[in-house]
Amino acid sequence: MIESHLRIPEKPLQADTTEINLLHLCPEKDFDDILVLASQLCNTTVAAIIGVTNGIPWIKSVFGTEEKETLLNPCFWKPVMEQERILGIEDLKKDPDFQSLQSKFTFYAGVPLISAFQKVGVLYVADEKPGDLNDNQRVALDILSRQILNQIDYQKQHNELLKVQKKLQERYRELEKFSSVVSHDIKSPLANIISLTELLQEENKDSLNADTVQYLDFLIQSSYSLRNYVDGILTFYRSEKILDKAKEDVELQKFFKSIADLYQVNSNVEISYPLIGTLQKVNKAAMAQIFMNLISNALKYNSKPFRKVEISFSETERHYYFEVLDNGNGIPAEDFDKIFDLFTTLDSNDRDGNPGTGIGLATVKKLLDHLGGTITVESELHKGSNFKFKIKRM
Template sequence: MKPADIPENEEERLKLLDSYKILDTLPEEDYDAIAKIASSICNTPIGLISLIDKERQWFKSHHGINATETPRNLAFCAHSILNPDELFIVNDATKDDRFFDNPLTTEKPNVVFYAGAPLNTTEGHALGTLCVIDNKPNSLNDSQKESLKLLANQIVGLLELRKKNEELKAVNNKVTQLNEQLNTFAFRLTHDLKSPISGVNFLLNVLKEDHSNLFENTAAENYISLITNRMGYMSSLIDEILEYSRVNTENIVYEDFNLGTILKSILNNIDFDDKIALNSKDLDIQINSSKIGFVQIFQNLISNSRKFSNKEKVFIEVDFKKDKQFYNFIYRDNGPGVEEHYWEKVFNMFETLENGNNENTGIGLATVKSIIERLGGKIFLQNREDGKEGVCFHFYISKKDVLDSK
């Protein structure tokens, strides 16, 4: 028996093999199918996808035998990777000086015929082989040889795709970690800012209520009013950043709730001057989703309708329907609407419309979008179907069983 030589590029080859994170992974249907197809095309009882590690050959797929690995010094595939540009074929191992006394030939699985197509990467390294094995002398015709090479290329394609997916996962995990750190930082910063802002607001109220005579009809009175307005804006900004941070860090809790009841509760808390009229259809219905998420979504939408309304009365319409996968909503109001070139921008953080409203922080709709996306949905703006003035938000949210299946 003559063990195979070690390739000159062995160190780089092993390093590249390790980068695929494929060794000792569970069986996968795509690889098993290729091994089976190779065995069928070549009319052999055994088909293997073999990867040559430092001390062993490990089978990613093993059609026709139960073994998952063998010592490298016994491996036919260790010879095959020495010539990555061609098939390695042994028609009768019992008559070959390199293999006639090899335990893999003299004992089970009784390798007599062997044909291996190297698994060559773009860097020029052979990671292993796609091989077919018979227990008797055999040979391949030109068509079978070509098929074996093409199938080997498919395996390399799967390995490359796997590697790219693993790299994307690593990047996504890093981005997720950084986002979590950023959200935590934003939450702590804004939470810590609430106390001094509350203190300034308290002092401003003291000045206005107890010492108003000192500032009446003076420039200082205007300055105090300006400071009060700006502090109100800062308070709103901090509250909305806190809400946005919570949306992206807190776990989603699913529960049953009545959609109509939620909307009525929101209106009771927002519509303190009886300015809003809600026209809704088919909302007296139980759904299972994030109750807190729905409160935040509609609270932001309704607050915006009230805040930006140019009418004495705010009319809001909410349409709802469901299908097998989603809860679907259309939200309309009778306000000034949003110009089409802003339809995507309004969902960006801190993006505000040029409408002169100093109360707008540009966070509310970003929060709405974030909630909906976490619930497996999407939100977008369109023109109202009836041609009337006003916003028209379309959004959908995945049902819990749909999200669980992904």
């Protein structure tokens, strides 16, 4: 008889009594290679993993035989489970416990599978001819059993991660719905405030004193700032839906022209971009949102009479690289690390005197994170900024 003691845990072991045996967590294919190795290393024709739940055996995975029912016989797995060690029979026909067993197998050796102090099953090898395991083969069988247990632990953690991910997605959908409803409920009366205030100001412009006119201007300006803030929140949370869009090839010249035309309606704006190049299998909607946010930011925070934005492109086998260079107001070096944080704003207003929302660049970073990209900024006050980012190629 083959025996090789395993390391005994400090906590007492017990047979698996859980409703779902941990072996059920893993697909059978995850163990195929392990069984092939077990058979080759132990020089046997058969290898198998048998799960045992509440004393009832079931086949998890088998290599080398169609005679599966025999492998479920308690003679094969029960002694191994009970003794918690590598255990085997060199010649079953000489063992009285196996004489009544109608089987072509003559030799077997098994090792218990113990996960989280629960005996979940047995890994064993078998053959039609008598045999034995040398010390190296016993060690190999023990190592392979630990690989099975590692796979179980990995799958368990993976399943837990999927549960957490599902809960986070549900929470996010609730938050998205909440933000959409609240934003809509704010925008509707806000539009009324803006229109009525502008109407009041226009119809009474000859009868209002200077202070009242200034107050109304402040009210209109604050209302527009709040509207921009609400729009930014909606864009940020809707960006998750953009990421679900199908990937497609994008011709750069056509793509950038459609975006530049939105901003070049003013004669004091010039946007240059690549005229050649094609992006393969990218999320066009996400890319458009990224560039619109960066260009809009570059133009808003630029107090110069003539505003310029220059977009450049390069590529490697693994990434697409872009730069968005402007001649705007610039960003202080100490603020480089925080401009991409949600709701973080700098102490400066745009060219129309409106404060920033701290949402536009946060949306850019969020989209790039999901696209496997990164973004950095180089800037000099009163000279301009250069936003550099990359995304992974498919």
